[in-house]
Amino acid sequence: xxxxxxxxxxxxxxxxxxxxxxxxxxxxxxxxxxxxxxxxxxxxxxxxxxxxxxxxxxxxxxxxxxxxxxxxxxxxxxxxxxxxxxxxxxxxxxxxxxxxxxxxxxxxxxxxxxxxxxxxxxxxxxxxxxxxxxxxxxxxxxxxxxxxxxxxxxxxxxxxxxxxxxxxxxxxxxxxxxxxxxxxxxxxxxxxxxxxxxxxxxxxxxxxxxxxxxxxxxxxxxxxxxxxxxxxxxxxxxxxxxxxxxxxxxxxxxxxxxxxxxxxxxxxxxxxxxxxxxxxxxxxxxxxxxxxxxxxxxxxxxxxxxxxxxxxxxxxxxxxxxxxxxxxxxxxxxxxxxxxxxxxxxxxxxxxxxxxxxxxxxxxxxxxxxxxxxxxxxxxxxxxxxxxxxxxxxxxxxxxxxxxxxxxxxxxxxxxxxxxxxxxxxxxxxxxxxxxxx
Amino acid sequence: xxxxxxxxxxxxxxxxxxxxxxxxxxxxxxxxxxxxxxxxxxxxxxxxxxxxxxxxxxxxxxxxxxxxxxxxxxxxxxxxxxxxxxxxxxxxxxxxxxxxxxxxxxxxxxxxxxxxxxxxxxxxxxxxxxxxxxxxxxxxxxxxxxxxxxxxxxxxxxxxxxxxxxxxxxxxxxxxxxxxxxxxxxxxxxxxxxxxxxxxxxxxxxxxxxxxxxxxxxxxxxxxxxxxxxxxxxxxxxxxxxxxxxxxxxxxxxxx
Numbered sequence: 254x255x256x257x258x259x260x261x262x263x264x265x266x267x268x269x270x271x272x273x274x275x276x277x278x279x280x281x282x283x284x285x286x287x288x289x290x291x292x293x294x295x296x297x298x299x300x301x302x303x304x305x306x307x308x309x310x311x312x313x314x315x316x317x318x319x320x321x322x323x324x325x326x327x328x329x330x331x332x333x334x335x336x337x338x339x340x341x342x343x344x345x346x347x348x349x350x351x352x353x354x355x356x357x358x359x360x361x362x363x364x365x366x367x368x369x370x371x372x373x374x375x376x377x378x379x380x381x382x383x384x385x386x387x388x389x390x391x392x393x394x395x396x397x398x399x400x401x402x403x404x405x406x407x408x409x410x411x412x413x414x415x416x417x418x419x420x421x422x423x424x425x426x427x428x429x430x431x432x433x434x435x436x437x438x439x440x441x442x443x444x445x446x447x448x449x450x451x452x453x454x455x456x457x458x459x460x461x462x463x464x465x466x467x468x469x470x471x472x473x474x475x476x477x478x479x480x481x482x483x484x485x486x487x488x489x490x491x492x493x494x495x496x497x498x499x500x501x502x503x504x505x506x507x508x509x510x511x512x513x514x515x516x517x518x519x520x521x522x523x524x525x526x527x528x529x530x531x532x533x534x535x536x537x538x539x540x541x542x543x544x545x546x547x548x549x550x551x552x553x554x555x556x557x558x559x560x561x562x563x564x565x566x567x568x569x570x571x572x573x574x575x576x577x578x579x580x581x582x583x584x585x586x587x588x589x590x591x592x593x594x595x596x597x598x599x600x601x602x603x604x605x606x607x608x609x610x611x612x613x614x615x616x617x618x619x620x621x622x623x624x625x626x627x628x629x630x631x632x633x634x635x636x637x638x639x640x641x642x643x644x645x646x647x648x649x650x651x652x653x654x655x656x657x658x659x660x661x662x663x664x665x666x667x668x669x670x671x672x673x674x675x676x677x678x679x680x681x682x683x684x685x686x687x688x689x690x691x
Numbered sequence: 692x693x694x695x696x697x698x699x700x701x702x703x704x705x706x707x708x709x710x711x712x713x714x715x716x717x718x719x720x721x722x723x724x725x726x727x728x729x730x731x732x733x734x735x736x737x738x739x740x741x742x743x744x745x746x747x748x749x750x751x752x753x754x755x756x757x758x759x760x761x762x763x764x765x766x767x768x769x770x771x772x773x774x775x776x777x778x779x780x781x782x783x784x785x786x787x788x789x790x791x792x793x794x795x796x797x798x799x800x801x802x803x804x805x806x807x808x809x810x811x812x813x814x815x816x817x818x819x820x821x822x823x824x825x826x827x828x829x830x831x832x833x834x835x836x837x838x839x840x841x842x843x844x845x846x847x848x849x850x851x852x853x854x855x856x857x858x859x860x861x862x863x864x865x866x867x868x869x870x871x872x873x874x875x876x877x878x879x880x881x882x883x884x885x886x887x888x889x890x891x892x893x894x895x896x897x898x899x900x901x902x903x904x905x906x907x908x909x910x911x912x913x914x915x916x917x918x919x920x921x922x923x924x925x926x927x928x929x930x931x932x933x934x935x936x937x938x939x940x941x942x943x944x945x946x947x
Contacts, residue, residue, distance in 0.1 A: 647782035652770035665786025
């Protein structure tokens with residue numbers, strides 16, 4: 254169903270609600286959606302004067318010309334889609350979606366199911382785990398500029414993964430979710446909700462991808478991470494949407510006492526892709542790592558807005574966003590560190606590094622600090638530079654031809670993050686994705 | 692074809708200042724020649740100009756590697772032709788491991804379409820690392836990142852050992868090394884010494900020449916080789932210092 258005003262049309266929402274209801278969604282869930290829709294309709298589209306949208310191209314931020322992804326069956330056969338979703342072989346479970354429809358649900362291995370780990374498609378979790386969903390589903394609005402789109406997500410999302418790891422359980426293989434699209438103009442709302450209870454340990458990977466590289470889509474994904482006391486959570490996403498797509502990926506992270514969260518977003522897709530990430534340090538001794546690697550090519554725009562909030566002290570947040578820019582690409586990084594009064598002995602770092610590989614590429618950095626405590630270590634820094642001539646000369650002096658040397662240096666630019674990933678299979682996947690952009 | 696590195700009447704300018712003035716020197720393969728001289732006399736300029744650093748402009752002269760003029764070649768072509776430069780200050784390259792770096796360098800020396808034998812590569816790499824007392828864990832470390840001065844220099848020798856150059860220019864490899872590191876580095880160089888390799892050892896101090904005994908010693912002053920001799924010349928310099936050289940070979944204008 255394609256309508257005049259696209260995703261803002263009432264009939265879009267009505268159709269979605271009807272289909273949710275028909276598939277057995279409970280009334281409380283439908284109510285949540287109705288409220289989100291109401292708020293979505295009330296909120297204005299982003300405007301030029303909004304500080305949160307500084308430097309962003311607003312011309313392409315539109316809702317028209319899209320239809321709901323699951324409004325008709327996918328064209329590419331299930332088998333083919335599943336074959337393309339095999340790149341992480343060592344895994345504890347897998348979910349595969351295409352155009353927001355569930356294609357495959359690989360249950361979590363018996364070993365962890367017995368220990369109470371829940372790994373389900375969101376729609377099923379909504380029916381079976383009301384308490385957890387009501388408590389955590391979009392409970393942390395991130396407010397970095399995309400509130401309207403976040404509400405739209407709340408109203409229209411149905412596809413996604415739900416992961417709950419109970420107290421003390423360690424899942425040592427990653428859970429993997431794939432979100433594909435094979436249809437032009439499809440709008441997708443992938444959701445990821447990860448809840449790790451006290452001392453739990455888990456890794457979740459999301460792959461976002463269009464079968465056709467030139468695909469035009471609207472995507473608004475939300476991923477929320479919750480790490481209870483002492484929990485260790487690793488979240489990795491790889492975004493490779495079609496190059497005519499408008500994509501939002503909105504993340505909120507909550508780290509409680511002594512929790513350790515690493516989140517890494519690798520971005521190569523979209524025409525215009527915006528990431529918003531709010532990391533909340535809610536307990537003493539917590540540690541969050543926020544990492545991002547982007548390869549921006551052509552006329553792509555990557556817009557990254559981050560917030561690190563420390564509510565409790567003796568905690569660490571460490572942000573590292575690295576962008577390699579080619580052609581006429583643009584990146585925007587805007588980050589803020591906020592340390593509340595009680596959060597003494599906080600270490601908070603924020604670094605944005607841009608490697609400019611073309612004279613017409615453009616990187617923008619807006620780092621910021623807001624510190625109310627007096628005993629803290631905070632730093633923020635942004636650099637933009639080209640390939641280092643001395644490094645290049647050194648490599649060439651060993652007989653390495655210039656193009657190969659440059660490539661090694663560019664790949665090396667991402668290695669300080671990729672090289673530290675515990676899971677080598679995932680790291681290799683991400684390397685492949687990055688390398689395929691050159 | 693003569694197997695030698697022949698530097699003929701080389702003049703080099705850095706930012707409008709002429710540093711090397713009509714310098715000539717021949718290094719036959721199989722020999723070790725030391726170049727000594729006071730600071731600021733152009734020793735490192737010679738090394739950098741030979742390696743093809745873009746900041747060093749060659750205004751006249753030629754450099755023949757086994758009869759072929761390398762000044763016509765790009766930096767990487769010179770290296771593949773058999774010239775190696777051990778840097779005085781090797782670059783740190785985050786994110787590029789020693790293994791990947793050396794693989795790329797070895798691969799670049801193969802014919803197009805030919806693939807490097809990975810097993811053989813690692814076998815050789817480990818042998819050379821053992822020889823230079825470099826922990827095998829270093830293979831996955833980023834090049835020179837966080838290395839001590841001694842580790843950086845050993846890494847230079849490791850690269851030299853892996854790339855088996857015809858001619859190696861060692862630019863103050865001894866600087867910043869303590870006695871143990873100096874011994875290890877020298878042992879490494881001595882093992883690479885042989886009929887297939889000519890070594891040009893640039894140094895300010897005689898100390899390294901106790902470990903790597905040169906066949907010839909050249910003294911450089913004011914952009915030229917002003918004196919050449921056997922290994923005893925190094926000892927003479929050590930005893931007498933550089934002042935007598937400065938006096939003897941002062942600028943012609945001052946002399947007149």
